[in-house]
Amino acid sequence: MPVPTIGVLALQGDVREHVHALEEAGAKAVTVRRPGELETVDALVVPGGESTTMWKLAVTFDMLEPVRARIAGGMPVYGSCAGMIMLADRIEDGAAGQQTFGGIDMTVRRNAFGRQVDSFEADLDFAGRGPLRAVFIRAPWVESVGSSVEVLARAEPGDRIVAVRQGPLLATSFHPELTGDAGVHSYFAEMVREF
Numbered sequence: 001m002p003v004p005t006i007g008v009l010a011l012q013g014d015v016r017e018h019v020h021a022l023e024e025a026g027a028k029a030v031t032v033r034r035p036g037e038l039e040t041v042d043a044l045v046v047p048g049g050e051s052t053t054m055w056k057l058a059v060t061f062d063m064l065e066p067v068r069a070r071i072a073g074g075m076p077v078y079g080s081c082a083g084m085i086m087l088a089d090r091i092e093d094g095a096a097g098q099q100t101f102g103g104i105d106m107t108v109r110r111n112a113f114g115r116q117v118d119s120f121e122a123d124l125d126f127a128g129r130g131p132l133r134a135v136f137i138r139a140p141w142v143e144s145v146g147s148s149v150e151v152l153a154r155a156e157p158g159d160r161i162v163a164v165r166q167g168p169l170l171a172t173s174f175h176p177e178l179t180g181d182a183g184v185h186s187y188f189a190e191m192v193r194e195f
Ligand code: GLN
Pocket: 047, 048, 049, 050, 051, 052, 080, 081, 082, 083, 085, 110, 111, 137, 138, 139, 140
């Protein structure tokens, strides 16, 4: 696949920033709001925002099951922050009845860092690729992962898991799209080319 077409789920959240970062990483980026648009993309980014709102809008726009079906079919997906929550098989501190797309065998705690500090920045070692500037905004952390999940980054306080990969699915607690460093998006674009 020479230039993959990567959709950014545009129900809610920081869509424009992801489109820009994907273009920096050499991908073709399009926004996706409807099941028909989902069919046209090779991969999907689920942005940061608010996972409870995103879940409700996914139900309203009939996107919950189509995204789940594409994930089951092996489509690469990257979720950042609220997007990480949307990719988790299990969530802690979710709203009543809160649903996710799921796909990554992990338990994610919503607003986990936010209980200690609302937002902060840190330099992380991401996937052994050296330092990466990461912005955390009312961010979740990963409480636990299954044996098929690879941990790609940890952060203080608490040496918490903040980036994971399971096959074609990638998730980060932080927002790489807000820093001008396209490292995570480049990593994802490489993943998409491999699949
Ligand atoms: N706290 C938000 C949630 O639960 C995530 C915050 C973010 O995406 N910056 O969805």
